[in-house]
Amino acid sequence: MRERLLAALRERGLLADDGAATIYGEPAWRPVPAGCEPQALLDARPLQRRLVECAHGTAAMGEDLCAAWVERAFSRLGMGYVSGDARDLYEGFCHLTDTGDLLVGMIVAVGRHPYGAGGWDHGHVGLYAGDGMVMDCAGGRVRRVPLELWISAYGVASEPRWGWLGAMALA
Template structure:
């Protein structure tokens, strides 16, 4: 009888093992699903809107600009220096929007909302990270340090203002000139012996001084005047989504900007627009405008391009909203409209730089 029981259990063992494997697989799938959903939620939480101000890196968001302007109004600390610090401490990283091309934020800024490399324990705790430092002679070395963690960028910018007041008042009290402020504060903020010089370079390169005479109300008025017009149609949104993710039917290769644009339209289910870049303008300019104001989402923007090929064919891209253009420059690129126009120095059929925007095939998609 005992032998029969043992044999019965052994005969059931493969079934029991299979059941256990199925249960484990289901649990693993559910865990993976939870991870994906959690990651998606985190990405949505991190999503932010790039500033509408022209010529400023795309990783600088509305929240950062408004935070800098608020602390400027409250404390008198130049907003230009604040944003220059964000660029220097956290910019051109590989996290968040633009990160795949080095136009995102640092991990510390994107995941932990610490824009200025402030060490210690913040309102949301602390995180240990490796960081580069310098000796007084300029020799580089690395350490692992605890950095403050914040719930959002506004909280971080406010904490910076408090830190400046508590620790740097002997250097910055009464200083109103932005460059002098950067020099004084920068002499103590970091071990980088060229820290202040780098801040001023950012202030010069991106014309951040315009922030120093701006209020939050001024900025919000500017936002409203440069917002994307009206509600976009489904096809406009589809074009923008395909363009900004480089998912058209034609890959990015040198001298094929018009083909890339046509491939985006084709992927959106529209007729394939034919012709080179300047053809787009010559054939369909009646559907568009030479004004940079109120460019419709998904419209094709036309410029003169650069170099010899630009002088013959010009250049085109797709306006994807928020003052930005997606285009093929030999590789995939997303730039602000002003940046996009700035490098187009060729003269193509009498046009130099910005030409205008059009709807391919004279087919308005915003109606």
């Protein structure tokens, strides 16, 4: 998977000549270090697991509406509604970068990415679903993506970070 992603980034001209960093100065690949694994779904509290269930039951939104999808999943949990685009959520609530601090139900976001019309201005956000997987809404569909792939692919232009939406800790 790592080699396919790096080859795709190289084809799109997003990797620097040395291959170790993107043209934006971010690491080209971000593995989860041993001993820094994020929380497993079975280790999550009931409210965290319920949020993942709500996310699975939340329909996909339109193009560039990743933040609206995350916000809707949280509102279905009964946690109120926090609004803003992915960059607002990134800047307001995502301050952690150590994968060992990543808990089920946290939002995972980047402030910008080069993959779509709104990516550079608004960024991208998903939801950590446990067991090394991120759920997000991209291209009009909800998907589950391995964490390493998500942070490596979306982190080409800005540092991926995570935190609790609305500063409402579920753990």
